Amino acid sequence: MVKRKRTFGVIGLGIFGSTVATELARFGNHVIGVDTNETAVAAIADRISQAMIVDARDDAALREAGITDCDVGLVAMGDDLEASILAVMNLKLIGVPVVWAKARTKTHHRILSKLGVDRVIHPELEVGQHVAQVLNNPLVRDYVSLGNGFHVVNFRVPQSLQGRKLTDLRHMRDYDLRCVGVMRGTEFVGQDGSDCTLQGDDLLLLLGQRKDLCDFGDSL
Template identity: 45%
Template sequence: MAHFTVIGLGRFGIAASLELIHLGHTVTGVDLDPKIAEKYADNLTQMVICDASDEGALRELDLNSSNVVLVAIGEDMEASLLSTLALKNVGVKNIWVKASSKAHHTIVSKLGVSRIIHPEEEMGIRVAQALNYPMVNNYLSLGHGLHVVEIPIKEKLNGSTIGQVLKDLRGSVDAILVKRGPTKFTKLGHDFALLTNDVLLLCGTRAELQYLAPRLI
């Protein structure tokens, strides 16, 4: 279990906070609006009404006990930048920032934060991948041209082996894991037989996965 601080509880910030709570972590929510603080006080581990651009106020929050501080103030670029700068000045090491534009990204990148997030852009890419690969449930880019996709096994592939599904792509596309109900299989030989409703995780380049796609529809 880790502890996170989320600054700015708009739609993005509260969604991230509640999901972290759901995953078993603890979350301190920080927002300037008392109405928002009151609304989510019972949902988060701790709720603080605070101007996150005020270094003095931030020093009272013991932010270095957080694994990550997420600045989720994407809509108000000035407030986001001032909060990020204040976090750097009080010595917070691991800062993630939501950026709402290229200009926002450019300025934040000069502050030396750990990660810059573009939620709308990243979601747009995920939607495009879902449209391009309708058989894919989830899609994750690993960088360096590699992607992981989650594929539900349809009835036509029932009984097919990993080797039969991958065929000429063996060694290029890797079968990482098969989920079968509550059970997971990670040691997947070429003779591992797939069953209807299994979920298969594959890793490969976009071109290789696209080449494979017609077999999985």
């Protein structure tokens, strides 16, 4: 089945907004980026489908720019509270079905939530927490939050576990964790219950709650 190309409207083309817009375009999506700053618009014009100088506080301007036809709208500006709120209200007004928005403060977050934003993003906070988790344990290569307290964590196999069978690990017996898989380079070589002998470059993908994952990581 061919994946349907979606159309995204990105409001605000600073570092955060332009990065999201560029990546969405790289994935093959139609991306409309707007900003009041001519320099920001010019800088991204050749990397996305359309880049325009538009004031998102004006719903008529957003309609004219084609934002009405977007499947998702992202309000990527957080410094100007008034502009952010008006942009969200206008995206809702012109009928964009899904709206995400960047927030800088808790108050900003509460206001955006009250306006019905589908997801409020705190890029600096979220990236800071992510970096801290990885720095805290040198064996953690990366992790993904699944919600409801569950995460998938990518552990580098330490020297102490090299040559051990996956079935011999204590992650199921002593911790409430599941091994989603063992990656060896680009090859998937095992998961819970499989007969897999761990090697030095292997990566363990473990699913569980944060405390269990931390306790397991500390035990390595």
